[in-house]
Amino acid sequence: MPGDSALVNGRRLEELVREIVAEVLVISVEEARPGAALVRDLGAESIDFMDLVFRLEDALETRIPYTRWQRFLEVRLAGADLSAAITPEVVQLFATEEIERASG
Amino acid sequence: MAERVAITGVGLVTPIGSGYEEFSNALRAGRSGVGRITAFDSAGLDTRIAAEVRNGATDLAQWVEPTKAVKLMSRATLFAVAAAGMARRHARLGRDAVSPRRLGVVVGAGGMGPTDLDLLATQAGAAIDAARENGNDRWDIPAFARIFAQRTNPVATLRGLPNLAAAHVAIQHDAQGPNSTITTACCAGTQAIGEGLRLLQRGDADVVLAGGADAGVNPVAVLGFSLLGTLSRRNGEPDKASRPFDRERDGFVIGEGAGFVVLEREDFARARGAPVLVELAGFGASCDAYRITDERPDAEGAAHAIRLCLEDGVLSPEDIGYVNAHGTGTRMNDITETRAIRQSLGSRADLVPVSSTKSMIGHLLAAAGAVELIAALIAIQEQFLPPTINLEIADDECDLDYVPNAARPATPDAALSTSFGFGGQNACLAIRRW
Numbered sequence: 001m002p003g004d005s006a007l008v009n010g011r012r013l014e015e016l017v018r019e020i021v022a023e024v025l026v027i028s029v030e031e032a033r034p035g036a037a038l039v040r041d042l043g044a045e046s047i048d049f050m051d052l053v054f055r056l057e058d059a060l061e062t063r064i065p066y067t068r069w070q071r072f073l074e075v076r077l078a079g080a081d082l083s084a085a086i087t088p089e090v091v092q093l094f095a096t097e098e099i100e101r102a103s104g
Numbered sequence: 105m106a107e108r109v110a111i112t113g114v115g116l117v118t119p120i121g122s123g124y125e126e127f128s129n130a131l132r133a134g135r136s137g138v139g140r141i142t143a144f145d146s147a148g149l150d151t152r153i154a155a156e157v158r159n160g161a162t163d164l165a166q167w168v169e170p171t172k173a174v175k176l177m178s179r180a181t182l183f184a185v186a187a188a189g190m191a192r193r194h195a196r197l198g199r200d201a202v203s204p205r206r207l208g209v210v211v212g213a214g215g216m217g218p219t220d221l222d223l224l225a226t227q228a229g230a231a232i233d234a235a236r237e238n239g240n241d242r243w244d245i246p247a248f249a250r251i252f253a254q255r256t257n258p259v260a261t262l263r264g265l266p267n268l269a270a271a272h273v274a275i276q277h278d279a280q281g282p283n284s285t286i287t288t289a290c291c292a293g294t295q296a297i298g299e300g301l302r303l304l305q306r307g308d309a310d311v312v313l314a315g316g317a318d319a320g321v322n323p324v325a326v327l328g329f330s331l332l333g334t335l336s337r338r339n340g341e342p343d344k345a346s347r348p349f350d351r352e353r354d355g356f357v358i359g360e361g362a363g364f365v366v367l368e369r370e371d372f373a374r375a376r377g378a379p380v381l382v383e384l385a386g387f388g389a390s391c392d393a394y395r396i397t398d399e400r401p402d403a404e405g406a407a408h409a410i411r412l413c414l415e416d417g418v419l420s421p422e423d424i425g426y427v428n429a430h431g432t433g434t435r436m437n438d439i440t441e442t443r444a445i446r447q448s449l450g451s452r453a454d455l456v457p458v459s460s461t462k463s464m465i466g467h468l469l470a471a472a473g474a475v476e477l478i479a480a481l482i483a484i485q486e487q488f489l490p491p492t493i494n495l496e497i498a499d500d501e502c503d504l505d506y507v508p509n510a511a512r513p514a515t516p517d518a519a520l521s522t523s524f525g526f527g528g529q530n531a532c533l534a535i536r537r538w
Contacts, residue, residue, distance in 0.1 A: 026172040043170060050258040051175070 020059060024051045108385075109304050110538065112378040113195025113366035114478045115187035115315070117164070119155035119359050119465050123190055128482045130464065131490040132511045136343035137465050138357050143321045144221060151335040153342040154321040155359035155466030157183065169276065178220050178263040181272050183362035183471070184211060184317035188273045191313065195366035199278075201376055208281035208309035210300040211270040212292025212316030214470045221322060223260045230255060269317050273364075281309045287470070290430070291389075291525035292316050293363065294473025294533055298387030300367045310372045315364030316474035325469075326358060332397065334434055346467075347494035348431035348460035349438050349502040356432040359466025363474035365481075382481050385518065385536040386417020392528030399440040399524065406444035406530045410522060413532035414448070417518075421452035423536075425516025426489055428480040430524050431460025431506075432467055437524065439501045444522075446504075457514065459507040463493040473523035477533050480519040484537055489514045 014034060021032040025042050038044035044052075057063055116122055119137025120130035130137075137155040146152040164182050165174050167189035174182065188209075234247035262268065267285040274283050282303055286296045293316025300314030320326070329335050336355040338345035346357040365384075373380055390412065392405035399406065414421065430441055446453045461479045468475055479490050488511045495508035518536040 024172070026170070026174070043172075047176060047259055047262065048172070054257040054259070 020055045024048055108370040108383050109301050110368050110370055110373045110380040111365045111382050111384050112368050112373055112380055113191045115190030115364040116478060117157055117183045117187050118361040118475055119157055122159055128486055131479060132488055134491045134493045134510060138342045138345055140342060144323055150337050151326060151330045152339045153345055155357055156321050157361050175259055176262055177272055179319035180317045181269040184269040185272050185276055187315060187362035187364040188313050191364040191366045197366060202311045204278045204280040206281055206310040207279040208303050208312040209270050209274045209279045209283045210296045210314045212286045212296035212470045213266045213269045214318045220263055226255050273313055288529040289525035289527060290469055290472055291523040291529040291531045292470040294523035294531040295389060297474060297477055298531060298533055301384050301387050304367055304369050310369055312367040313364055314367055316471040317362035318468055318470040319360045320358045320469045321360050344494050346433050346463050348433040348463050348492055349506045350495045351497040351499040353433045355434050357466040359468045361468050362471050363478050380538045382484055382535045383538050386413045386534035388412025388416055389531040394528055397526055403440045403443035403447060406524055407447040409530035409532045410448035413534050417534040419518055419534055421449040423518045424456055424520055426483050426519040427456055427458040428476045428521040429458050429460045430522045431462055442502045442504055457489050457507045458504045459490055459492045461490050477521040480521045481535055483519055484516055487515050
């Protein structure tokens with residue numbers, strides 16, 4: 001996926017996201033494995049997504065447009081696809097021109 | 105006669121220890137929990153002392169499941185969740201012992217506000233930078249809002265809501281029954297337990313987790329109460345600063361913590377073989393409806409709450425063997441309260457020991473009444489009266505037996521605990537040997 005190879009301050013984006021997911025859910029980085037579903041596997045609730053977005057924005061010195069993460073939240077909360085692998089999906093959120101700007 | 109209500113478990117987080125044993129031992133020893141403020145740099149403040157809870161976050165977090173919920177909790181809420189968990193364990197009330205919809209929660213809590221240091225720092229920083237950005241010192245709300253939004257984790261904004269302690273306690277215990285929050289300042293913990301009693305008497309629940317929690321050792325509360333002139337400034341001798349009923353008293357010392365009790369209807373407690381501690385016998389509440397920070401000089405508001413409590417518990421003044429006083433250590437409270445006790449207990453007032461455990465733990469604000477009711481419960485259970493420490497010089501206007509300086513062996517059959525809040529709210533609880 002496009003986000004996988006993105007580098008932020010010399011670190012792989014996925015690595016950073018896993019660390020932050022682990023912080024948000026108070027689990028180990030190993031548990032925040034790529035492919036883990038935040039809701040189904042890791043017990044996330046709506047406020048955790050707010051926390052996640054805030055910490056990611058902070059770490060990446062960028063802003064996720066409101067409409068984008070709002071849509072992302074709605075999908076999660078409706079439980080439309082609880083089995084979806086959220087970690088890569090979060091990475092996806094950032095895998096755009098904003099990241100390139102922040103890391104460039 | 106209405107069915108009795110039992111207290112079957114207690115939980116405590118206080119400046120002199122957590123849980124029944126530690127707290128009871130400290131009360132017996134007359135230990136002070138007051139010291140220099142460590143939570144923040146209090147240099148330059150008129151008051152630089154407080155009674156802080158020494159338990160670390162990890163210690164308290166063991167009562168939270170899942171651990172990630174801790175980030176949603178204010179310091180006061182974490183105290184509440186820990187104390188409620190301890191109380192339930194103390195009552196040996198297992199997970200399936202009560203139907204979730206018959207388990208209620210009532211919590212006395214402080215008001216809203218940025219009382220947790222990190223949120224306060226973010227807000228203050230945003231306000232300063234907003235002013236700096238504009239090159240003037242005006243309170244620029246649009247600039248503040250923009251900067252604050254950038255820096256504030258949305259999670260942090262949830263911590264200040266006063267009803268969330270009750271919500272978190274409910275989540276931890278799957279308590280799907282009535283859930284309410286009482287915010288009558290220093291009277292809140294007492295009223296919460298009183299309203300818990302009413303829930304059971306009305307048949308709205310079988311078991312209620314009731315108590316109070318507060319965390320006033322923060323710059324906002326310390327400065328606020330300091331500006332109102334209510335805090336002791338005896339910074340040089342922290343353990344001597346809280347001296348209720350002493351002639352040299354100069355105000356209260358802010359404390360923090362939580363106290364919770366498990367309340368059960370008698371038939372329910374009996375059916376499950378619960379370890380009953382005491383009966384929660386009566387509750388009375390009133391309001392001075394007079395002035396915000398002055399009590400009625402005739403003390404009739406407070407006296408009325410005590411009389412209502414006796415009546416509610418079908419108790420006469422002669423039945424009362426101990427009073428745990430509000431006893432804050434402000435000039436006015438201790439005089440008015442002494443009058444209120446005289447007026448409500450009549451000639452019995454000369455014979456009843458009255459002590460203020462605030463002399464040891466400080467003023468726990470919204471948690472005070474809950475923790476102090478438990479101190480009275482310990483007096484009945486452990487057969488000693490907790491002392492009023494630092495009572496060295498008698499005050500002519502405070503002329504009751506305040507159990508000065510050392511715990512005293514005694515076997516009270518019934519006890520009262522009083523609380524009075526800024527705003528004029530008064531409340532009193534009665535407990536009786538089971």
